[in-house]
Amino acid sequence: MTSTRRIYFGNHNTRTTTWDDPRLPSTVDANASQYKRNYRNIVYSRSQPAMRLIAGAKCDVRVCRQWVFEDSFAAVMRLWPEDLRKRLIVRFESEDTLDYGDVSRKWFFILLHEMFNPS
Secondary structure (H helix, E strand, O other): OOOOOOOOEEEOOOOEEEOOOOOOOOOOOOOOOHHHHHHHHHHHHHHOHHHOOOOOOEEEEEEOOOOHHHHHHHHHHHOOHHHHHOEEEEEEOOOOOOOOOHHHHHHHHHHHHHHOOOO
């Protein structure tokens, strides 16, 4: 890791260094899915200090199912940029559930459905 906390990788056999993770494929064929083509960029972005999740920290978002778009917008706008790097915990009002990923996934689904609703 450099003094600016950028990760680099060293090959001890050839005594060379690189910014790219050698464990990932260097090229992806043209028939590969969009996910596979973007995977390398995602891994690189997550390795950068500004994009790393803050371990152990949580970001609570509480929304009403009826007003999910408006409540979500207001809740996200109240957060500091550092809060957006924390683990997202979504709670729907008047519903007591633990969020093991299912509630967040449902929230994203409902939110995207409302965002692209033509009416």
